[in-house]
Amino acid sequence: MKVTIAYIEEPPFGWTEANGTATGADIELADAVLRAIGITWIEHRLTTFSELLPGVEAGRWDMNVPLFVTPERSNMVAFSVPVWGIGDGFLVRSGNPKALDSYLSLSKHPDARIGIIAGQVQHDSARAAGVSEDRITVFEQQADAIAAVLSGVIDAYASTALGNRIVAKQIGNSMLEAVEHEPETSDERPMLPFGAFSFNKRNSDLLDAVNVQLGSYLGSPDHRARMARYGLTQKEIDPALTASR
Incomplete structure (x- = not known):
């Protein structure tokens, strides 16, 4: 079969x-x-x-x-x-120059740009936090989003916290940093x-x-x-x- x-x-x-x-x-x-x-x-x-x-x-x-x-x-x-x-996280340039640690922090930064993969739930999460569409870049492939972070075209790539940790380790922590978002909580338990x-x-x-x-x-x-x-x-x-x- x-x-x-x-x-x-x-x-x-x-x-x-x-x-x-x-x-x-x-x-x-x-x-x-x-x-x-x-x-x-x-x-x-x-x-x-x-x-x-x-x-x-x-x-x-x-x-x-x-x-x-x-x-x-x-x-x-x-x-x-x-x-x-698995919760969300950002992949940013090493040192996190714009101190981005959540969708809300990115929405409040005047010129921070975010990258997401087409169709993934991170797009909705970013919009719900107030990130305008003109600051969201949509990619078809993860490799293109990572390249955009490295080149400075975007400031953060939103994906799973786990996936970002692995990518940062593979590429090198001197170039990229994984930032894990704090999960929402209900009755004192993470969701x-x-x-x-x-x-x-x-x-x-x-x-x-x-x-x-x-x-x-x-x-x-x-x-x-x-x-x-x-x-x-x-x-x-x-x-x-x-x-x-």
Whole structure:
């Protein structure tokens, strides 16, 4: 049985090795779960973020790597149980010259510019904080947004705090710095956005099988060990476990 899963270039969640092989935390999690439910042929399809939801909705592939769950997205696709909970952050030039540590701080800075990837939830978060559209630059690929930070075209790239930490480490902390946003709180507990695999709504058999396996696998020693290799710790894993129970 074959399953095709779409992914994007966004370390540490997914990326393409020099030999063309797809790898990353989300890719490895998907492969482990799919093989456990009996899938013997897994095809990885590289795409752009803006094509993930339309692609799986149209049946061009079977599932997507995890992305943040929102009510609007749930109208298009069916989501699995959550697999991680990760807050937002900025990637800025080293030293954070404009002292940007939240969407609100950026909105209050008179000339600060932000970059986001087309279709990602960070766009809505920036607008909700009062960042005007003329100060938001939309990119199709993460690499282009990072290059824009390095060149000074934008002052901050908004993405997951975890992803930004990995990128800053890879490129060099002397050039880039990852700034984690403080999560919103409810009843003194942090509220993190959750990520989940997504499927065509007519593909309930695959969704149900994946959910059953995720229920027994998430939080296991093997799962935690695999994710640790990509920088995901209990900080990102445990909130998803609580949300799915």
